[in-house]
Amino acid sequence: MSGIRQATHAGSWYTDKGKELNKQLEDWLGAAELSHGPARAIIAPHAGYQYCGACGAFAYRQVSPHVVRRVFILGPSHHVRLAGCALSVNAKYRTPLYDLVIDEQIYAELAATRQFEWMKQQVDEDEHSIEMHLPYIAKVMEDFKSAVTIVPVLVGSLTPEREADYGRLFARYLSDPQNLFVISSDFCHWGQRFRYTYHDRTWGEIHQSIQRLDRMGMDIVESLNPPAFTEYLKNYGNTICGRHPIGVLLQAVSHLEKTGQKMSLKFLKYAQSSQCRNMSDSSVSYAAASLVFE
Numbered sequence: 001m002s003g004i005r006q007a008t009h010a011g012s013w014y015t016d017k018g019k020e021l022n023k024q025l026e027d028w029l030g031a032a033e034l035s036h037g038p039a040r041a042i043i044a045p046h047a048g049y050q051y052c053g054a055c056g057a058f059a060y061r062q063v064s065p066h067v068v069r070r071v072f073i074l075g076p077s078h079h080v081r082l083a084g085c086a087l088s089v090n091a092k093y094r095t096p097l098y099d100l101v102i103d104e105q106i107y108a109e110l111a112a113t114r115q116f117e118w119m120k121q122q123v124d125e126d127e128h129s130i131e132m133h134l135p136y137i138a139k140v141m142e143d144f145k146s147a148v149t150i151v152p153v154l155v156g157s158l159t160p161e162r163e164a165d166y167g168r169l170f171a172r173y174l175s176d177p178q179n180l181f182v183i184s185s186d187f188c189h190w191g192q193r194f195r196y197t198y199h200d201r202t203w204g205e206i207h208q209s210i211q212r213l214d215r216m217g218m219d220i221v222e223s224l225n226p227p228a229f230t231e232y233l234k235n236y237g238n239t240i241c242g243r244h245p246i247g248v249l250l251q252a253v254s255h256l257e258k259t260g261q262k263m264s265l266k267f268l269k270y271a272q273s274s275q276c277r278n279m280s281d282s283s284v285s286y287a288a289a290s291l292v293f294e
Contacts, residue, residue, distance in 0.1 A: 003090040008125045010096055013132060014049040018096045024049065025139040028057035036266045036290040037062035040174060041181035041249055043221070043242070043267075045286035046075065046132035051273045052186070052286040058269035059288035060136045065144055068180045070103055071137050072151040072173060074245035075129030075184035082156025085166060086119045087111065093131070093150065097138040103149035106173070110151075113169060119154055127154060129184045129242070137182065158244045160230050167226075167251020174252045175261070177293070183249050185242020187214045187270075191282025196239045207275040207283065213238055214285050218267045221289070224257070226250040253291070262294040 010016035015024065031054065042059035045052035077086075087107055092099045110116050119127075130152045141148045158166065173179050188210050190196055203209040217238055220228045229250060233243055240246070253263055269288040276283050 003121065004092045004094055004099065005088060005090045005124050007094045007096060007131065007134070009128045009131050013128060014053070014135060016096050021096050021135055022139065024053060025135060028054050029061055029139070032057040032061035032269070034061050036268060036292060038064035038067055038292065039180065039290040040177065040293050041183060041291040043183045043185055043246065043287065043289040044133065044136070045186045045288070046129045046184045047186055047273070047284055047286065051284070052271065055269045055271040055286040055288050056136060059290055060140050062268070062290035063140050063180060065141050067177055068141065069147055069178040070106065070149050070151060071141070071180045071182060072153065072170070073130050073133055073182045073184065074153050074155050074248060075127065076242045076245055077127065077154050077156050078129060078241070079126050080123050082117070082154065084115060084117065084156055084158070084162065086117045086154040086156070088124050088152050089118050089121060090124065093134055093152065095134045095138045097135060097142070098145055100134055100138060100148070100150045103151050106151050115165065115169060130154065133182050133184055155245045155248065158247065160226070160247070163226070163244060163247035164251045166248045168255050170248060171252040171255040175256055181249060183242060183245045185240060185246055187217070187238070187240050187285035187287050189239040189241065189284050190276055192279070193282055194239055196237065197279060198236065205277055206281065207272060207277065210272065210276065210283065210285060211270070214270065214287065218270070218287060218289070221246060221250065222265050222267060224250060224253050224263065224265060226254055249291070263291055264294055265289055265291040
């Protein structure tokens with residue numbers, strides 16, 4: 001692996017000017033409080049920073065850069081159908097702040113399981129679900145940039161059984177306090193352009209119904225119950241794009257709980273890109289969460 005994945009979404013999804021981006025990230029992190037850390041895993045959104053940058057800060061604020069040396073990033077595949085998970089062919093990921101280096105040793109260990117395929121360069125650069133987290137990771141880890149590595153993993157449309165398989169595989173890495181897992185996910189994508197217009201009128205206006213629906217899902221994720229989350233998605237069809245990365249995290253947690261390990265996950269912030277009131281409206285929801293080991 002010798003290639004560099006360029007910051008292909010910089011300049012549109014977030015600013016590609018280093019100083020300006022640095023100031024934005026500092027301001028958002030400064031406005032978020034440390035309330036559920038140190039995080040062993042976080043759930044954070046991957047939309048344009050003007051929509052979700054402030055929300056994502058609540059997850060990244062829980063990270064302890066003094067402890068973390070390796071960041072696993074599990075992002076859903078938006079453009080390519082995958083039955084499993086895929087790794088990058090690159091050695092580095094570029095950000096406007098500095099380049100992040102892929103952990104070759106962990107990649108070799110993952111590849112040796114034969115449970116992963118390799119992303120083509122074009123697939124890697126088209127996908128935004130991993131890239132949108134890179135500037136935040138670079139910012140939070142800036143004092144330790146020569147010591148930190150990343151493990152980007154593109155997650156496909158996994159069956160519950162495959163989520164359990166990958167959960168078991170990642171559990172040993174999650175148990176290491178030097179590892180941080182970043183679970184990339186937006187929440188409800190509502191509107192005709194997303195082909196999802198669920199509205200329970202007993203819950204109020206459309207945006208209130210969306211929030212109630214998202215909160216129901218968030219409560220289940222907080223309960224760390226993988227089958228309940230699968231059942232919720234089946235019943236409501238909520239368009240949570242990172243449902244499979246979340247499912248893998250829940251399965252990894254479930255695996256570690258069997259060894260007696262206690263963990264706690266809390267959602268710290270919720271936001272919507274806009275408030276839907278009519279069927280012609282659309283919105284995307286964002287949520288930030290942190291998992292800690294007790």
